[in-house]
Amino acid sequence: MSFNKLNTEGVMLFEQPFARVPHENYRKVFRASQKNIEKEMGAVQNMVNDLTKKGSSEPDADAAVKAIDGMIARVEGLKRKLSDMQESAGTPTLNVMRERLQHLATVEDIESSTAPEFTRWADVRLDRWLVDWCLRNGKEKTARMITAQKGIEKLVDVDLFSDIRRIEDALARKSCTEALAWCSENKAALRKLKNTLEFDLRLQEYIELARARKTIEAMAYSKKHLLPWNDTHHNQIVQAAALLCYPPTTSCGPYKRLYDPSRWATLIQAFRLAIYHLSTLPTEPLLHLAMYAGLASLKLPACYGPPTARNVDCPICTAELGQLAREVPFSHHVNSTIVCRLTGRIMDEDNMPMAFENGQVYSKEALEEMAARNDGYVTDPRDPEERQEFGKLRKVFIS
Structure with a gap:
């Protein structure tokens, strides 16, 4: 099984509101049409019943013609009303629904997450999420500008x-x-x-x-x-x-x-x-929901510890994303991963952890670069007084 195989079900988890909003809008048009039909046709039926009763007791051709003309006028008025409703709201809503379903259908034909087609699709999705974020935060002018520039009028609300x-x-x-x-x-x-x-x-x-x-x-x-x-x-x-x-x-x-x-x-x-x-919309911006999924895989207690314990390459260690991730659960790893706080790179058998005498651990690559600049000596960034030769550092083995 390829690791790059596109998880279509996972992609679709965020797309329910995308398809449901036009569906709910069309349901409103349908219900309004149904009410108009029931109202007008009910009136016509009452006129027919009255005409039948009068015709059986007091036949009057002129009254019958007048009643029939009234019924025809009501039906023609109903037809115009339904036609106007369909043109102003029904057909545009159906076009939006069709466009969105076609947009979602393209994902089913993409097999790899690295395919250029998926990259283009994901770019459009990001544009949609940015518009959603702008609209929820009162930046309607910016949202309309993005919508016009990207040509995604039918893909946003x-x-x-x-x-x-x-x-x-x-x-x-x-x-x-x-x-x-x-x-x-x-x-x-x-x-x-x-x-x-x-x-x-x-x-x-x-x-x-x-x-x-x-x-x-x-x-x-x-x-x-x-x-x-x-x-x-x-x-x-x-x-x-x-x-x-x-x-x-x-x-x-x-x-x-x-x-x-x-x-x-x-x-x-x-x-x-x-x-x-x-409207089946989430209470949080879709952009935030998508980011939560990534933040949950990175969040660690150290991200909220002292500044010296944070990783310069960790998104959650930054103030903005750290605030966004506060409600996200901490990441759970079955196997621990040790990351060098100097370089942000993972420490493994190819980039072994090296320990100072005070117990502080950094990656071999980072300390080799430091030793090359300081005549073979390295200094603990957290304790400048801890200075020793690179060759005297202890190797740390992860068990």
Whole structure:
């Protein structure tokens, strides 16, 4: 078996969101089309039933023709509406789905990870991950620039993240209108997931009315938008009702927390998690997830030890990647690998470890280079007073 054989299954582990996002978008188009068909065809069926009843008792040719014309008009209007929906959203989404599946299918025909075809494919994947990272970190302009330069418009979700940013910005301005509209569009999916984002948004709008001391409006709002949730959120609704008795300056714990402005930040986080879940997107950037896999194979306790114990060639020993790797488990090696802290190269039978009298160990290659520069003498970088001839160093054998 070749070590360079491409692990297709491993490559595909990161690609589920890539294929699922357009699939979920097309499902929305399908559901919207289905609702329109049910609404219009239901109306047509009712008109047919009325016409049948009237025709059996009071035949009226003019009324029948008028009713039939009305039915034809509704069906033609439905046809136009479905056609517009398909052209504006359905067909573009199908094209995106087709493009992405073709992009993934090319991997199945590549046998080696060193093949030029896989290198090109991996470069496109890295571009996608960079765009994903930019979009998640509010750098939409940079994301669009990369997308245009690389020609990967159908392989990235710029529009989705643009909508996310728009709704989050509205929540940051203390407006729930856009988020509630999104909840309405995805009501069935949120209900299936037992997600309570809509209630949390409604509760926040009620709290803002209470904050403004608009008691009558708050009571009317609660009756219309909160009471329908009474079966699952009874205690919260009761507490919200009592909020009208407490001013925004209250020091009473439960009601002080309801008035806390930080609830808006919590709502933003809740919305983000909900839309990520519905779109099958991971909560972390794909670039980070890919890097975690590599960092987990390199992370050692020494990476977070004293600066003198760190390896200059170890990515995790750097401050930036070290911070990213903090939540990653330490690497587990069945067989130990000793790396020279001077050169970053592995010490083995061809590059033996050599020990000073104080027990510090470095690679033979590094110490030979040092001895060549210092007339046969070597100095321990961690203890300048430890100086001896290269020939007197002890060989270390790994067992």
